[in-house]
Amino acid sequence: MVKQFLMNLLLAFTWVALTGVLYYSNFLFGFAIGFFLLWLMNRNERDQRYFNRVPKIIGFVLYFLYEMVKANIQVAYDVITPKFFMKPGIVKYPMEAESDFEINMLSTMIALTPGTLVIDVSEDRKVLYIHAMYMKSKEQFIEQIKERVERRLLEIIR
Incomplete structure (x- = not known):
């Protein structure tokens, strides 16, 4: 679970770096995109707690x-x-x-x-x-x- 959270944070910071806009709303949007991508990649895994x-x-x-x-x-x-x-x-x-x-x-x-x-x-x-x-x-x-x-x-x- 911690691994997915850290990966989600990394994806959110990557989103902020790629867009070049350092606002809370942009970070939250990047976090949501990262969450969705991680969910797509891990939806067949057994551990869905995160x-x-x-x-x-x-x-x-x-x-x-x-x-x-x-x-x-x-x-x-x-x-x-x-x-x-x-x-x-x-x-x-x-x-x-x-x-x-x-x-x-x-x-x-x-x-x-x-x-x-x-x-x-x-x-x-x-x-x-x-x-x-x-x-x-x-x-x-x-x-x-x-x-x-x-x-x-x-x-x-x-």
């Missing part, structure tokens, strides 16, 4: 950026208006993440979103304690984190 993971990673990054912008707008609106819409709460979140890396990535993704903060991890590493500024329902909050963040993140990591 070609399955890259679209999931891109989807997760776009989803996370959307959630980040939405949360920033919500917090900014709450700060600007005279009435507070906050309903803070602390949630005991049972997680499926097992390794230190998975727990660290999950807690980082949760903490990066404005309005949420990871307070602690239980000693048995099965529960996260999360503070949320906008807590309508604990069950809804847990389901949202589980389905939208943790499930997608674990699909990429595992």
